[in-house]
Amino acid sequence: MTLNICVLTPNRMIWDSDVKEIILSTNSRQIGVLPNHAPISTAVDIGLSRIRRNDQWLTVALMGDLARISNNEITISGNDAEISTEIDPQEVKQTLEIAEANLSRVEGNRQAIESNLALRRASTQIEAVNVISY
Numbered sequence: 001m002t003l004n005i006c007v008l009t010p011n012r013m014i015w016d017s018d019v020k021e022i023i024l025s026t027n028s029r030q031i032g033v034l035p036n037h038a039p040i041s042t043a044v045d046i047g048l049s050r051i052r053r054n055d056q057w058l059t060v061a062l063m064g065d066l067a068r069i070s071n072n073e074i075t076i077s078g079n080d081a082e083i084s085t086e087i088d089p090q091e092v093k094q095t096l097e098i099a100e101a102n103l104s105r106v107e108g109n110r111q112a113i114e115s116n117l118a119l120r121r122a123s124t125q126i127e128a129v130n131v132i133s134y
Helices: 089-103 109-130
Strands: 003-008 013-019 021-025 030-033 040-053 056-070 073-078 081-083
Touching (some): 013 040, 021 073, 040 073, 040 109, 056 109, 089 109
Parallel strands (some): 003 073
Antiparallel strands (some): 003 013, 021 030, 021 040, 040 056, 056 073, 056 081
């Protein structure tokens, strides 16, 4: 038995396929989802999710929003998402350096929030690139 997972962003469909399992980063903790999971809706945090197809794991960097689980279908609607193999390590390293520099120059709460968010996103992408598949 499998799960159908669909990962959507405002710009494109990131993933739509049957899988064996997903480990999803939520705002409160990571949850594992196997076939016949109880129906839930949950907020998705900025972080990594792992998807298992057969015996291979795929890492996805999710940038927050919502996941709905019902009837062996998972729909993740996100602000942004990237499969680790599609992330350019050099580009994200530069993005991380810029985010760190911007954070040191913030003025006011709004800039602090935006800079911290940019830093979390870049850090998640770096982490996704560095995950070893097993």
